[in-house]
Amino acid sequence: MMSKEKIYIEYPLKGSASMIWRYIGTSSGLSPWFADKVENIDRTFTFYWGKTEKRIAHLIAQRNGVYVKFRWDDESHNTYFEMRITYNELTREHTLEVTDFADKNEIEDQKDLWDSQIENLRRQSGM
Secondary structure, eight states: OOOOEEEEEEEEESSOHHHHHHHHSSHHHHTTTTOSEEEEETTEEEEEETTTEEEEEEEEEEETTTEEEEEETTSOTTOOEEEEEEEETTTTEEEEEEEEEEOGGGHHHHHHHHHHHHHHHHHHHOO
16 A cells, blocks of 8 residues: 655645635535535535445544645554644734545646635635
8 A cells, every 4th residue: 555645735825714614614605516415414424426426534623714634434543634724923824724535646636626626615705
């Protein structure tokens, strides 16, 4: 099994931290942009795309209003994906920082997927 490499991407967003949080910290917020449908029971989130694709992730850490960290149930315990809200005092902008993992030969594809997902978030939210 190939070891995965950490990916870190920043996305400036026009919106308040509480607005961004609604889109990353709740299943109802994740469903318009991250997946077609998101269900959660306790700390288990089920993500659906199209009619047949489904993945389960476990919420492994969270600080309300700041970040969420998930681990896919079919991935190594050394990997996760995290979405974190930061604020730059100088620019007065919020940034969504994404940390994820991918196989070395899939890093660019994974970054492209995040770019596409964040573009969906911007369209859905007006950010």
